[in-house]
Amino acid sequence: MIAEVVKANDLIKSDPVFGQPSFNDHEQIVFCHDKDTGLKAIIGIHNTVLGPALGGTRMWSYANEWEALNDVLRLSRGMTYKSAISGLNLGGGKAVIIGDSKKDKTPAMMAKFGEFIHSLSGKYITAEDVGTTTPDMDIIRDITPHVTGISESKGGSGNPSPVTAYGVYMGMKAAAMHRFGTDKLDGKKVLVQGTGHVGETLISYLAKEGAHIEITDINEAKMQEVAAKYGAHIYTGKDIYSADVDIYAPCALGATVNDDTIQRLKAKVIAGAANNQLANDEVHGKILQEKGISYAPDFLINAGGIINVYAEIVGYDKAESMRRTENIYNTTLEIFTHAEANGITTQKAAMTLAQQRIDDRKKESAK
Ligand code: NAD
Numbered sequence: 001m002i003a004e005v006v007k008a009n010d011l012i013k014s015d016p017v018f019g020q021p022s023f024n025d026h027e028q029i030v031f032c033h034d035k036d037t038g039l040k041a042i043i044g045i046h047n048t049v050l051g052p053a054l055g056g057t058r059m060w061s062y063a064n065e066w067e068a069l070n071d072v073l074r075l076s077r078g079m080t081y082k083s084a085i086s087g088l089n090l091g092g093g094k095a096v097i098i099g100d101s102k103k104d105k106t107p108a109m110m111a112k113f114g115e116f117i118h119s120l121s122g123k124y125i126t127a128e129d130v131g132t133t134t135p136d137m138d139i140i141r142d143i144t145p146h147v148t149g150i151s152e153s154k155g156g157s158g159n160p161s162p163v164t165a166y167g168v169y170m171g172m173k174a175a176a177m178h179r180f181g182t183d184k185l186d187g188k189k190v191l192v193q194g195t196g197h198v199g200e201t202l203i204s205y206l207a208k209e210g211a212h213i214e215i216t217d218i219n220e221a222k223m224q225e226v227a228a229k230y231g232a233h234i235y236t237g238k239d240i241y242s243a244d245v246d247i248y249a250p251c252a253l254g255a256t257v258n259d260d261t262i263q264r265l266k267a268k269v270i271a272g273a274a275n276n277q278l279a280n281d282e283v284h285g286k287i288l289q290e291k292g293i294s295y296a297p298d299f300l301i302n303a304g305g306i307i308n309v310y311a312e313i314v315g316y317d318k319a320e321s322m323r324r325t326e327n328i329y330n331t332t333l334e335i336f337t338h339a340e341a342n343g344i345t346t347q348k349a350a351m352t353l354a355q356q357r358i359d360d361r362k363k364e365s366a367k
Helices: 008-012 065-085 108-117 134-141 163-182 197-209 221-228 281-291 302-314 318-326 328-342 346-366
Strands: 028-034 039-047 057-060 089-096 187-194 212-216 247-250
Touching: 028 065, 028 108, 039 108, 057 065, 065 089, 065 302, 065 346, 089 108, 134 187, 163 197, 163 212, 163 247, 163 302, 163 318, 163 328, 187 197, 197 212, 197 221, 212 221, 281 346, 302 318, 318 328, 328 346
Parallel strands: 057 089, 187 212, 187 247
Antiparallel strands: 028 039, 039 089
């Protein structure tokens, strides 16, 4: 999350919106406020060349509005590249609601937020994210059609996390193929950080394949439950980043590959679900490359969720979503090959491929 990367003091020196560190030629930034419900939200529309800007709504107790703004700018940009590289006809957008989802969120607030989304006439389509849920999306659906991730009973695609986990698993296998010459994970030591919705399903795939699974989570009860269910080992070392494992799978929070951790990493592969795993794409991508650590770009391998909700828009079925998600394996391998051939980082290779698709579409539309 950007809050961990850009500190408030740095932000105040910049111009309020277009001068923010995370501003990246975003098309539209919408500030939403409603006194009665206490709603304070920002919708970031990064790019709509490939289609409407789809991305979830995050509700978080940001320390201040600058952090919220930078988070939405960074996350919405990430969505542009995630959809582009996944071959979806979607642009990139994201929304943040400032507040504690456990204390401040009300149905009235969600309904009001739905009105703001509706006012954008489909240019932005929302979904759930950290701090928002399927029932929240159902409330928004009563106000506007521009929402995905609603309940299956209401015609939605349901919880996207299992599909995300399948994509991460595919990306991890492709990374293993590149690094170890085999995509078989039996006997491989995998550290999964975060045993939540995505982490748990990923662990189930790893367990089925016979991987040696180490897990860590700040939620002790969930960690114990997952350990017992899948025969995973709770990591007992002092420092998870220097754990002697083959694969590190960040499935909790972003920016865990940073100045502080990167030199301690012993894993040979990094492949996980968390968004924005590299605190700095260029700097940390390069160091990973120099250290010979194969990094499967997060926005490529965690795209299963967006592929799944895209089905709600275009109307394809679960089997097609899974087929497209399975294809993450091939795209990840392509990225490793391209990066190696050109001496660039995998992050750069993936960004270039995504940008190429956007540029091509722009050229076609200009004809
Ligand atoms: P989740 O909230 O269900 O699970 C996250 C888990 O991480 C929780 O169990 C939490 O206790 C744990 N955690 C938090 N801080 C931690 C820490 N410092 N160390 C160890 N564990 C910690 O979230 P999720 O839906 O499983 O998503 C996991 C990650 O993947 C998030 O970063 C999310 O943004 C990203 N992601 C999720 C999806 C999806 O479909 N759910 C899609 C794309 C990306």
